[in-house]
Amino acid sequence: MKNTFRKNKDNDTKKIIVIAEHLQDKIRTITWELMNFAFRLSEITGNRIVTVLPWEMDGQTESSCNSMVQDIMGNAPVDMDIICLSISGASHPDSLAIKESIATLLEEVKPSFVIAGHTSQGLDIAPGLAAKIGGIALTGVTRLIIEDEQPAFVQPLFKGRVNGVTALEKGAESPVVITIQPGVFSREKDKQSKSRCTVITKKMDMESLSKKKKTVKYAELLHISGKKSRLDGAKVIIAAGRGIGSPDNIEDVKELAECFPESAVAGSRPLIDMGWMTYEQQVGITGAVVEPELYMAVGISGSSQHIAGMKDAGFIVSVNKDPNAAIFNVSDICIVEDGLEFVRCLRSLFA
Numbered sequence: 001m002k003n004t005f006r007k008n009k010d011n012d013t014k015k016i017i018v019i020a021e022h023l024q025d026k027i028r029t030i031t032w033e034l035m036n037f038a039f040r041l042s043e044i045t046g047n048r049i050v051t052v053l054p055w056e057m058d059g060q061t062e063s064s065c066n067s068m069v070q071d072i073m074g075n076a077p078v079d080m081d082i083i084c085l086s087i088s089g090a091s092h093p094d095s096l097a098i099k100e101s102i103a104t105l106l107e108e109v110k111p112s113f114v115i116a117g118h119t120s121q122g123l124d125i126a127p128g129l130a131a132k133i134g135g136i137a138l139t140g141v142t143r144l145i146i147e148d149e150q151p152a153f154v155q156p157l158f159k160g161r162v163n164g165v166t167a168l169e170k171g172a173e174s175p176v177v178i179t180i181q182p183g184v185f186s187r188e189k190d191k192q193s194k195s196r197c198t199v200i201t202k203k204m205d206m207e208s209l210s211k212k213k214k215t216v217k218y219a220e221l222l223h224i225s226g227k228k229s230r231l232d233g234a235k236v237i238i239a240a241g242r243g244i245g246s247p248d249n250i251e252d253v254k255e256l257a258e259c260f261p262e263s264a265v266a267g268s269r270p271l272i273d274m275g276w277m278t279y280e281q282q283v284g285i286t287g288a289v290v291e292p293e294l295y296m297a298v299g300i301s302g303s304s305q306h307i308a309g310m311k312d313a314g315f316i317v318s319v320n321k322d323p324n325a326a327i328f329n330v331s332d333i334c335i336v337e338d339g340l341e342f343v344r345c346l347r348s349l350f351a
C-alpha cells in the first residue's frame with residue numbers, strides 16, 4: 001500500500017486506538033491482527049497507535065498484566081503507546097465495564113479511529129462505544145484501501161454477496177469505530193519487532209458507575225469440553241446450514257456422510273445455536289478450522305465467518321438454491337438445487 005500522506009506533527013497527535021483482547025491472562029490472536037490493521041492505517045494517516053489493555057477485572061494480578069504488556073511490546077509493528085487500563089469493580093470480560101471505561105478514557109485521548117475485533121468481545125463493545133463517543137461504527141471490515149488519498153474500508157454485505165466501501169471525507173472529524181474480521185489481517189509470522197513502546201497506566205473504578213448503569217451482569221465463563229472433534233482428520237465433511245430447513249433433515253445428512261469412509265457431519269453456527277448440532281461440529285472462526293479432502297456445504301450461505309473455517313479444504317462442493325450465494329465464490333462445484341433433495345438423491349446413488 002502506498003503512503004499518500006506526509007506524516008507531520010498534527011497527524012501524529014491523532015490516535016488510532018486498538019482494543020486488545022485477552023482471555024485467561026493470554027493475549028488473543030485477534031489482537032495481533034488489530035495491531036497489523038492499525039499499522040497499515042497509520043501508514044496512510046500518519047496517526048500514532050495506542051493499544052489499550054483492559055485488565056485487573058476479576059482479580060487479575062499485576063504480573064499477568066505485565067506479561068501481557070511484554071507480549072504486546074514484542075509484537076508491536078511500530079512505535080506506539082500501551083495504556084494499561086486497570087478496571088476495578090467488574091469481572092473480565094465484562095463488556096459493559098470495558099465499554100464504559102474506554103469511553104471515559106477516549107474523552108481524553110480523542111482518537112480518529114478505534115479498532116476492535118469482529119468477535120464476541122469486540123461486537124459487545126464497538127457499536128455502543130461509537131454511539132457514546134459520537135462516532136460511526138463500521139463492523140466486519142475485511143479490507144483497507146485508499147480512495148482520494150483517504151482510507152476507505154471494505155465490508156461484505158448481504159451475506160457476502162456484495163462488498164460495500166465506506167470512504168472518509170477529507171477533514172472528517174468524527175471518530176470511526178471499526179471491527180475487523182478475524183483471519184484477514186494476519187501478522188507476518190517471522191517479523192521481528194524492534195519497536196519502542198511507552199507504557200502508561202490508568203485506573204477506572206466501575207463500582208460506582210455500575211450502580212447507575214448496569215443492566216447486564218457478567219455471570220461466568222463457560223468452558224467448552226476439550227473433547228476431540230470428529231471433524232479433526234476427517235477426509236470428507238458434509239456440512240449443513242440453515243437451508244437444510246429442519247433438525248429432522250440432519251438425519252439425511254448423516255446418512256449421506258456415512259456413505260464415505262473417514263467422514264463427519266458439520267454445521268454452520270446457526271445450527272449449533274439452535275441446538276440442532278453440537279459445538280464440536282461447528283465450522284468457522286468461532287468453531288473448527290478444517291481441511292478435509294472434500295467439503296460439501298448444503299444450504300450454507302458462505303458468510304466470511306464460515307468460509308474462514310473451510311476455505312482450505314481440498315475440494316469444495318456447494319449446494320444452494322440461491323445462484324448468487326457467496327459460498328459459490330470459494331467452491332469447485334456449485335449446484336443450484338434444493339439442498340435436501342440433492343442430499344437424498346446422492347444418498348440413493350450409494351444404495
Ligand SMILES: Cc1cc2nc3c(=O)[nH]c(=O)nc-3n(C[C@H](O)[C@H](O)[C@H](O)COP(=O)(O)OP(=O)(O)OC[C@H]3O[C@@H](n4cnc5c(N)ncnc54)[C@H](O)[C@@H]3O)c2cc1C
Nearest residue numbers: 241242243268269284285286299300301305306321322339
Ligand atoms: C462474531 C461472529 C462469529 C461467527 N462465527 C461463525 C462460525 O464460526 N461459523 C459459522 O458458520 N457462522 C459464524 N457466524 C455466523 C455467520 O455470520 C452467519 O450468520 C452464518 O454462517 C450463516 O449460517 P448459514 O449459512 O447456515 O445461514 P444463512 O446465512 O441463513 O444461509 C442459509 C442459506 O441456505 C440457502 N437455502 C435456503 N433454503 C435452501 C434450500 N431449500 N436448499 C438449498 N439452499 C437453501 C439460502 O439461499 C442461504 O444461502 C459468526 C458471526 C459472528 C458475528
